[in-house]
Amino acid sequence: EPEVTQTPSHQVTQMGQEVILRCVPISNHLYFYWYRQILGQKVEFLVSFYNNEISEKSEIFDDQFSVERPDGSNFTLKIRSTKLEDSAMYFCASSELGRGSYNEQFFGPGTRLTVL
């Protein structure tokens, strides 16, 4: 069964450093998403991506964040200058069609980001 994969599973970084989180969505999916979940809290939407551009972003997704689809398979989230409060689990998801409203989103296993 196809699945979303994410690397690394755990990333530890120093405050102020840049990190890139990587995701490989399901191959025939067209819509991609990043979410984050601070420990013990709810899943929060960051950004959605379609047709090589951002479809929608939340208030959390400020200028420190960027997303890219550098090739036909990878989908990346970059945090330019990490802050302590960026520590969280980051989930990538993809869906076949639509903007999430009518379609199941498949989540990857997540990358745990720890900012020291």
Place this chain on the structure above:
Amino acid sequence: QQPVQSPQAVILREGEDAVINCSSSKALYSVHWYRQKHGEAPVFLMILLKGGEQKGHEKISASFNEKKQQSSLYLTASQLSYSGTYFCGTAPDGDMRFGAGTRLTVKP
């Protein structure tokens, strides 16, 4: 714009039933339900669409009241494997927003 879930937590004995509620202040066209086990990614359970179409999980059912902008997830004859945090997700303006979650614990 995120949906509101209730209750925040439920503790059940195996075989008991539970209802988890989700409500929104905005008009809804669909409601998604996901379950997340500790340390794992959310897993899709069910989607309810305006007009009554439902895709879902064989042992878990749900309702969607469009007028009241509410959905309820029904877990009957709960099993130990049902333990986890249940999130409803809505997309009133396009992209998904999740509720704060309901932590369900099923004990033997």
